[in-house]
Amino acid sequence: MMQALLGGLATGSVYALLGLGIVLVFSVSRNVNLAQGEFYVYGALIASTLVGLGIPILLAAVIAVVAVAAIAALLQVVVVARMESAPHATQLLGSIGIALMMSGVARLLWDTDDRSLPGLFDRDEPFDVWGLSITPQTIVLFTALVVTCALLWFLLTRTMIGAQMSAAAALSSRAGLLGIRTNSMARLTYAVAGGVGALAGIVVTPLVFVSYHAGLGLTISGFIAAAFGGLRSVRGAVAGGLLLGVLEAVAVHVGQSTMKTPLALALLIIVLLARSESETSGRRWRTWRLWRARRSAVPSLHAVVGRARPLASAGRRGRFSALAAVAAFGLAGPHLLAPYWMSVWTFVGVLVVVGVGLDLLLGYTKQLSLGQTTFMGASAYLVALAAKWWDASPLLAVVVAMVGSVAMAALVGAVVLRLRGYFFTLATLAVAMGLEALVNGLPEQLGGPSGLPILTTLGIGSFTLDTPEKLFAATWFTAALGMAIAARLVRSRFGYAMRTVGHDEALASAVGASPFSIKLRVFCLSAAYAAVAGVLTAHSYLSVSPSVLGFLGGIDAILGVLLGGLGTVFGAVLGIPLVRLLPEAGESVTSYQLVIQGFAIVAIVVLMPRGLMGGLRFVLESLRPRSNAEARPHSRGVAAAGGLVARAAASAEAVTREPQSASGLRLTASDVEVRFGGIVALSGVDLEAAPGLITGLIGPNGAGKSTLLAVLAGSRRPTAGTVRLGERDLTGIGAGTCAQLGIARAFQLPRIPSHMTVLEVAMLGTFRRGRGGMLWSWWRGQRELAAMEATAYAQLRRVGIAHLARVEASTLSTSDQKLLEIARALASAPDVLLLDEPAGGLFEEDLPRLAGLLRALAAEGLAVVLVEHEMSLVMEVSDRIVVLNEGCVIADGPAEVVRSSPEVIDAYLGV
Numbered sequence: 038m039m040q041a042l043l044g045g046l047a048t049g050s051v052y053a054l055l056g057l058g059i060v061l062v063f064s065v066s067r068n069v070n071l072a073q074g075e076f077y078v079y080g081a082l083i084a085s086t087l088v089g090l091g092i093p094i095l096l097a098a099v100i101a102v103v104a105v106a107a108i109a110a111l112l113q114v115v116v117v118a119r120m121e122s123a124p125h126a127t128q129l130l131g132s133i134g135i136a137l138m139m140s141g142v143a144r145l146l147w148d149t150d151d152r153s154l155p156g157l158f159d160r161d162e163p164f165d166v167w168g169l170s171i172t173p174q175t176i177v178l179f180t181a182l183v184v185t186c187a188l189l190w191f192l193l194t195r196t197m198i199g200a201q202m203s204a205a206a207a208l209s210s211r212a213g214l215l216g217i218r219t220n221s222m223a224r225l226t227y228a229v230a231g232g233v234g235a236l237a238g239i240v241v242t243p244l245v246f247v248s249y250h251a252g253l254g255l256t257i258s259g260f261i262a263a264a265f266g267g268l269r270s271v272r273g274a275v276a277g278g279l280l281l282g283v284l285e286a287v288a289v290h291v292g293q294s295t296m297k298t299p300l301a302l303a304l305l306i307i308v309l310l311a312r313s314e315s316e317t318s319g320r321r322w323r324t325w326r327l328w329r330a331r332r333s334a335v336p337s338l339h340a341v342v343g344r345a346r347p348l349a350s351a352g353r354r355g356r357f358s359a360l361a362a363v364a365a366f367g368l369a370g371p372h373l374l375a376p377y378w379m380s381v382w383t384f385v386g387v388l389v390v391v392g393v394g395l396d397l398l399l400g401y402t403k404q405l406s407l408g409q410t411t412f413m414g415a416s417a418y419l420v421a422l423a424a425k426w427w428d429a430s431p432l433l434a435v436v437v438a439m440v441g442s443v444a445m446a447a448l449v450g451a452v453v454l455r456l457r458g459y460f461f462t463l464a465t466l467a468v469a470m471g472l473e474a475l476v477n478g479l480p481e482q483l484g485g486p487s488g489l490p491i492l493t494t495l496g497i498g499s500f501t502l503d504t505p506e507k508l509f510a511a512t513w514f515t516a517a518l519g520m521a522i523a524a525r526l527v528r529s530r531f532g533y534a535m536r537t538v539g540h541d542e543a544l545a546s547a548v549g550a551s552p553f554s555i556k557l558r559v560f561c562l563s564a565a566y567a568a569v570a571g572v573l574t575a576h577s578y579l580s581v582s583p584s585v586l587g588f589l590g591g592i593d594a595i596l597g598v599l600l601g602g603l604g605t606v607f608g609a610v611l612g613i614p615l616v617r618l619l620p621e622a623g624e625s626v627t628s629y630q631l632v633i634q635g636f637a638i639v640a641i642v643v644l645m646p647r648g649l650m651g652g653l654r655f656v657l658e659s660l661r662p663r664s665n666a667e668a669r670p671h672s673r674g675v676a677a678a679g680g681l682v683a684r685a686a687a688s689a690e691a692v693t694r695e696p697q698s699a700s701g702l703r704l705t706a707s708d709v710e711v712r713f714g715g716i717v718a719l720s721g722v723d724l725e726a727a728p729g730l731i732t733g734l735i736g737p738n739g740a741g742k743s744t745l746l747a748v749l750a751g752s753r754r755p756t757a758g759t760v761r762l763g764e765r766d767l768t769g770i771g772a773g774t775c776a777q778l779g780i781a782r783a784f785q786l787p788r789i790p791s792h793m794t795v796l797e798v799a800m801l802g803t804f805r806r807g808r809g810g811m812l813w814s815w816w817r818g819q820r821e822l823a824a825m826e827a828t829a830y831a832q833l834r835r836v837g838i839a840h841l842a843r844v845e846a847s848t849l850s851t852s853d854q855k856l857l858e859i860a861r862a863l864a865s866a867p868d869v870l871l872l873d874e875p876a877g878g879l880f881e882e883d884l885p886r887l888a889g890l891l892r893a894l895a896a897e898g899l900a901v902v903l904v905e906h907e908m909s910l911v912m913e914v915s916d917r918i919v920v921l922n923e924g925c926v927i928a929d930g931p932a933e934v935v936r937s938s939p940e941v942i943d944a945y946l947g948v
């Protein structure tokens with residue numbers, strides 16, 4: 038046992054070394070470097086080539102470490118630096134692209150052979166220490182870990198460079214203001230991470246062979262180690278690496294070697310979850326009750342539906358033609374294609390189905406799941422198992438496969454969607470790899486590496502898909518149907534919520550959409566697409582093997598969707614055939630496949646983020662004749678809005694004087710305290726926002742006004758104190774539920790999703806007034822959208838920017854964006870309106886209009902809370918003013934009383 042533990046510690050040292058590289062990069066540049074394992078592979082392979090040329094091992098090791106450091110720095114400059122401001126999903130995709138590209142180049146340079154290295158010492162015989170046998174190379178390995186930790190500690194804490202690295206990490210983009218060259222720091226970090234990775238490869242390869250494809254597995258192990266310390270702790274990475282190594286060794290020692298990988302990956306998910314924020318169940322229960330309670334009070338969008346004209350959706354003809362072309366291909370294909378090509382195109386169709394589901398998740402909600410093929414594989418396995426274990430009929434086997442896969446997605450999603458950004462993606466990767474390893478390790482139950490046969494033929498009753506021609510047609514019809522369903526969904530109220538969640542979860546909560554619930558539903562829906570693809574693939578190949586579950590099987594779908602264009606639904610049908618047909622170009626291409634895949638991912642992410650569909654739209658937009666007076670649209674969404682606005686305007690006539698809900702509820706904050714570590718932002722604050730009144734909230738910079746507004750909106754949980762709306766306790770229930778209950782907020786810095794028109798942004802506000810979830814929204818799509826547009830247009834007109842309805846919102850001036858924030862908030866027909874510096878950036882001549890609007894809103898019964906530095910506005914419109922200073926209320930009363938308070942003059946007005 039002790040010998041096994043020692044072996045575990047040795048393996049753990051390798052993981053720790055890999056984890057240290059990941060920690061270093063993440064600490065400085067907030068990137069998860071998925072190529073860390075490739076640095077290991079390159080270090081070992083370069084050194085082995087040099088040794089083969091007769092260079093002594095020590096010199097070869099030094100050259101290899103320097104070479105890999107240089108490669109890493111080059112990759113940082115050429116690829117990573119260009120993705121700095123991209124979303125997490127894009128950065129991770131770029132990182133995957135780099136890993137695949139490096140792996141592919143390694144295959145070309147060093148072929149598929151396993152390689153080894155001589156040890157750094159001549160002696161081979163192990164030492165005997167207290168009955169344990171320790172090889173000299175194991176000692177080298179431990180020494181390398183200790184020396185690397187010491188050097189990293191010295192570099193980070195005792196040198197000027199280390200101080201600059203830490204500052205670059207802590208201050209992010211603002212580090213440049215202090216004269217810190219953030220680019221050089223990031224480059225240096227990558228170089229050091231590359232060197233550490235190469236060193237790990239060089240010290241381990243005398244013990245274990247290395248080959249070109251080892252990188253990904255090593256990266257995952259390194260990531261598990263790094264995750265222990267939250268990706269930022271050197272000590273955490275070392276402890277995590279050693280623990281993982283020991284855990285694996287124990288699994289092998291007790292005869293469960295096949296469980297090694299699933300155990301390690303389960304450990305990763307547990308660690309990630311332990312580090313994620315979780316809500317208490319009590320709070321969730323209260324939130325759910327309040328969410329249900331709001332139903333009766335909300336002025337329904339459906340009261341408007343009858344009055345709003347149904348819109349002929351823009352681009353409908355184009356979508357219909359595309360769907361008809363795909364279905365026609367399904368019919369004509371069997372007559373046009375030779376049998377071999379028909380089977381190739383059948384699998385392309387299967388991947389298109391996966392790709393459309395993936396696009397809903399990645400393109401709209403911006404969640405990069407590397408586990409899509411997990412659900413495809415699970416479904417294919419369930420088809421096989423239903424027949425094998427329960428002798429199920431073909432139809433029942435399909436039902437079992439679909440229900441089982443979606444239920445599995447719901448369980449997996451409920452766990453992994455608690456994680457954000459990189460952590461979510463890596464958890465899905467862990468699920469995919471873990472399941473593949475599990476199936477491989479259970480030959481008796483699940484067929485092991487050779488898989489299972491499919492014993493059923495797809496069909497209903499006497500109608501069976503028993504020929505390749507029928508399966509081909511069914512696959513492409515399914516793809517067309519899948520695209521039609523997705524295209525309708527993304528043009529519904531739920532579709533807008535998906536896009537908002539993808540852009541900005543805080544904004545989604547502020548309009549009453551629950552990011553978690555939306556992501557979970559889309560996760561399950563995309564799994565349903567994958568499950569359908571699994572059913573088709575099982576019956577096409579008549580067998581299923583573990584490789585279908587693995588993450589690499591899904592790379593083609595990801596790459597195809599990226600190439601076609603994310604967030605387009607139809608991009609999958611453009612991109613996936615190009616990707617899948619590439620290997621068919623010949624034997625020689627197959628050996629270049631990894632390089633091409635990796636390079637294509639990197640190139641698309643960096644150079645063509647909108648893919649082929651984006652390019653196509655750009656060309657079509659450029660060809661479209663346009664009058665001079667017309668504002669140039671920046672996206673298809675913007676162009677589409679042009680035709681709709683006139684109708685929205687007409688419909689808005691019917692809803693212009695929408696009754697505000699005016700439920701007469703009062704928002705009360707009592708004894709609120711908020712602390713940020715040692716900073717007391719608010720202390721013992723009371724505030725009451727009564728219906729029909731405007732409550733001004735003023736105070737010097739840093740007084741705590743925005744923090745109090747965040748507490749009232751539910752987006753910040755107070756350290757102490759309560760918030761109530763009428764009798765309901767809202768403390769800590771979250772911004773989404775507060776928005777659902779009628780508290781609307783306009784942010785100090787406008788939150789404007791990219792590629793949305795002004796009308797669309799205002800429409801987001803109507804979310805809480807719609808009915809039902811994803812299915813209802815899909816079913817009622819166009820009528821509900823018409824009501825949303827009419828309602829939003831009415832509010833745009835109210836704040837005076839209806840003429841900008843079709844302009845891309847992100848191009849508006851700050852003052853117009855501020856007015857748009859108010860329009861969006863009003864579109865929710867709130868009871869309470871929280872405004873954070875609405876006059877900031879407004880022109881002087883706009884102030885009277887804003888004052889008039891605020892008074893009118895109060896007259897309609899709204900409770901308005903106005904945070905503002907523009908004193909003329911506050912004094913003119915406020916019925917009551919609360920003054921904050923250093924987190925405490927120093928005055929509360931009518932304008933004339935507050936204005937003459939010596940304390941207020943001293944703290945604020947006199948400045």
Ligand SMILES: Nc1ncnc2c1ncn2[C@@H]1O[C@H](COP(=O)(O)OP(=O)(O)OP(=O)(O)O)[C@@H](O)[C@H]1O
Pocket residue numbers: 713716717718736737738739740741742743744745
């Ligand atoms: N996320 C945070 N972490 C740490 N401190 C914070 C955070 N948010 C606010 N603070 C601190 O809390 C205090 C109150 O900040 P807040 O933004 O609420 O003030 P404010 O009155 O809105 O200022 P301004 O008028 O400049 O917007 C400040 O000292 C600020 O530095």
